[in-house]
Every structure is written in C-alpha cells, then in structure tokens.
Amino acid sequence: MTPNWVGQEELVTPSWVGQEELVGSGASVTARSVTGMLPSLMDAATVSVSVTPRDETDSSTEDSSPVFELRDVNVFYGKAHAVRDVSIDLTHNRITALIGPSGCGKSTLLRCLNRTNDLIPGARVEGVITYHGLNILADTIDVIELRRRIGMVFQKPNPFPKSIFDNVAFGPKVTGMKLVGRSGMADWVEECLRKAALWDEVKDKLKESGLSLSGGQQQRLCIARAIAVKPDVILMDEPCSSLDPIATARIEELMVELRAEFTIVIVTHNMQQAARVSDRTAFFTAEVQPDGSRQGVLVEEGPTYQLFTTPRERRTEEYITGRFG
Ligand SMILES: Nc1ncnc2c1ncn2[C@@H]1O[C@H](COP(=O)(O)OP(=O)(O)OP(=O)(O)O)[C@@H](O)[C@H]1O
Ligand SMILES: [Mg+2]
Numbered sequence: 001m002t003p004n005w006v007g008q009e010e011l012v013t014p015s016w017v018g019q020e021e022l023v024g025s026g027a028s029v030t031a032r033s034v035t036g037m038l039p040s041l042m043d044a045a046t047v048s049v050s051v052t053p054r055d056e057t058d059s060s061t062e063d064s065s066p067v068f069e070l071r072d073v074n075v076f077y078g079k080a081h082a083v084r085d086v087s088i089d090l091t092h093n094r095i096t097a098l099i100g101p102s103g104c105g106k107s108t109l110l111r112c113l114n115r116t117n118d119l120i121p122g123a124r125v126e127g128v129i130t131y132h133g134l135n136i137l138a139d140t141i142d143v144i145e146l147r148r149r150i151g152m153v154f155q156k157p158n159p160f161p162k163s164i165f166d167n168v169a170f171g172p173k174v175t176g177m178k179l180v181g182r183s184g185m186a187d188w189v190e191e192c193l194r195k196a197a198l199w200d201e202v203k204d205k206l207k208e209s210g211l212s213l214s215g216g217q218q219q220r221l222c223i224a225r226a227i228a229v230k231p232d233v234i235l236m237d238e239p240c241s242s243l244d245p246i247a248t249a250r251i252e253e254l255m256v257e258l259r260a261e262f263t264i265v266i267v268t269h270n271m272q273q274a275a276r277v278s279d280r281t282a283f284f285t286a287e288v289q290p291d292g293s294r295q296g297v298l299v300e301e302g303p304t305y306q307l308f309t310t311p312r313e314r315r316t317e318e319y320i321t322g323r324f325g
Pocket of ligand 2: 267
C-alpha cells in the first residue's frame with residue numbers, strides 16, 4: 001500500500017515553507033509511534049528501543065533497522081560538485097554524528113535527508129535516498145509531509161517572535177494535530193517542554209516571548225518546537241555551536257534522552273561532542289580535484305567508539321588526532 005503522503009501532487013507550499021526557521025516544524029500526525037505514522041511501512045520501520053552504550057561494548061547497529069539508506073548520493077550546486085558518491089545507512093533510535101572539516105558537505109548531506117536542498121536554487125541531488133524504504137528523491141514524494149516527519153534544529157537558535165507557548169503550539173495548530181480534551185494543547189505544550197528539559201525554567205512565563213530566553217533555553221525551545229509535531233527523525237546542524245559549555249551539556253544530555261524516541265542525526269565540529277553523544281560517527285573530508293575544486297566524500301562510518309579509537313582510514317586518524325583539518 002502506498003502511504004498517503006506519497007503520490008500526491010507537490011503540495012501548494014504554505015507561506016511558511018522556505019523560511020529556514022520553520023522547515024520541518026509542522027506535522028499532521030496524531031500518533032507517536034513510527035508504525036502509526038507510517039502504516040504501510042511497518043515492516044521497514046521495526047522499532048528498536050534498546051539503548052546502545054557509547055563505549056567499547058557498543059553493539060553497533062545489529063539490532064536496529066536503517067531509517068535512511070543513501071546510495072551513491074551526489075549533490076551539485078550548479079556546476080559545483082559538492083558531495084560525491086556517498087553511501088551510508090542511518091539507523092533507527094541512534095544518534096549518528098557527521099564530522100569533518102569545513103566545506104566537506106555535512107550540512108549539504110543533512111539537508112538531503114528532508115529535501116531542504118530543494119529550497120536552494122541550483123541545488124541538485126542524484127542517487128538514491130530511501131526513508132523507511134521509500135525513495136525520497138522521487139518526484140512523487142510529498143516533500144512537505146516528509147519535512148513534517150523529519151524535523152530540523154539549526155545552529156543558531158531561531159524561536160519565532162511569539163510566546164514560548166505559541167512557539168511549541170504553532171506546528172500542531174497549523175497542521176491540525178488532533179489533541180484530546182479541553183486542555184489538550186496546554187498538556188501537549190507542557191509535555192514537549194518537559195521532554196526538551198525546559199519546563200521548569202519557563203512554566204511561569206509561557207506568555208513571554210521565546211526571544212526573551214537565553215541562547216541555551218532558546219535552543220531547547222526550538223527542540224521542543226521540533227518534537228511538538230511528533231517527528232520520526234530530528235536533524236541537528238551544529239546545535240550547540242553558539243552555546244556556552246553549560247547550555248551545551250544540557251542539550252547533549254537531552255539528545256541522549258531523546259534518542260529513545262527519535263532517530264537523531266547531528267552535524268558537529270566538536271569531536272568531543274560526537275564522541276560523547278553519538279552511537280555512530282561518519283567522517284567526511286573534502287578532496288581537492290585537479291581543477292582546484294573540492295568534493296565532499298565519506299571516508300568512513302562506524303560505531304563511534306571504534307571510529308575514535310581504531311579508525312580504519314589514515315585520514316580519519318589524522319583528523320581526529322588534530323593533524324589535519
Ligand atoms: N547554498 C549553497 N550554494 C552554493 N554552494 C553551496 C551552498 N551551500 C554549500 N555550498 C558548497 O557546498 C560545499 C559543502 O558545503 P557545506 O555547507 O555542506 O559544508 P559543511 O561540511 O557543512 O561545512 P561547515 O562545517 O563549514 O558548515 C562547499 O563547497 C560549499 O561552498
Ligand atoms: Mg555546515
């Protein structure tokens with residue numbers, strides 16, 4: 001059976017799509033479970049909730065199914081070949097960290113996962129990317145619905161210029177999410193703020209602007225906003241790079257907690273962060289071509305502990321030991 005979000009004409013793009021801060025913030029699903037959201041994909045989306053420790057006992061992904069399978073993915077910006085031949089699986093209920101030097105295509109690849117590169121004029125993605133078994137590069141995919149399922153948190157916290165409450169309630173409202181009971185929305189906003197480890201700090205000032213919060217609080221508000229629409233996957237592009245170490249620690253703790261419920265892909269420049277929070281790590285680099293241009297390639301991917309202790313590739317070792325990049 002074809003899922004109800006495939007095969008529809010490209011939706012009329014709501015006015016809020018295309019604004020970076022809103023991408024991935026909407027959803028119309030009413031059930032939390034992956035299987036509930038993707039009834040036709042139940043087999044592909046077998047849920048594993050076991051937690052893999054990030055140490056040498058890491059059992060890798062043997063018990064976990066891929067959410068995304070990328071095969072020979074190439075990304076171009078006009079004539080520039082930014083990402084070359086990337087093949088990788090991204091696993092359910094795991095945190096995968098994408099690391100590598102500036103310009104190697106981490107953000108570009110992340111954007112492929114919910115097709116936000118479509119919003120960049122001249123960007124073109126080739127290859128195969130499946131999400132729960134569906135080729136999301138197909139013309140028939142409803143990209144708006146795809147982005148509802150695959151939320152995004154950006155480098156710079158970007159709350160809407162709305163109240164704390166409305167920041168969280170916005171996505172569920174615009175997508176008509178069904179919430180039970182008179183205080184359904186209030187309860188849901190509270191639950192999301194609790195999940196984002198922000199409730200205690202904001203419960204007495206829900207009507208105040210989201211912009212009045214500190215940077216770390218704003219980022220947790222953005223995470224609450226992202227999870228408010230019950231996504232399946234959360235993409236995070238350097239979510240802590242503008243935060244201080246205390247706020248960073250809060251977000252890292254939060255990521256580890258959220259992993260039980262969501263699949264998380266995080267781009268980070270901070271290798272300690274990748275080592276601390278992720279289950280698997282993918283190292284990318286930018287290869288210089290004869291004409292001087294650079295193409296991002298995947299050097300290796302594996303359990304985080306293995307990649308940081310016994311990398312297979314010399315380039316990975318040089319990068320993680322600080323000799324390169
Ligand atoms: N919107 C765009 N238009 C044209 N080229 C782009 C665009 N975004 C990225 N690129 C190019 O694609 C390549 C990969 O960029 P990308 O931003 O994905 O790298 P990155 O690994 O995320 O880098 P950083 O760590 O600095 O954020 C770079 O050469 C970059 O100049
Ligand atoms: Mg980037």
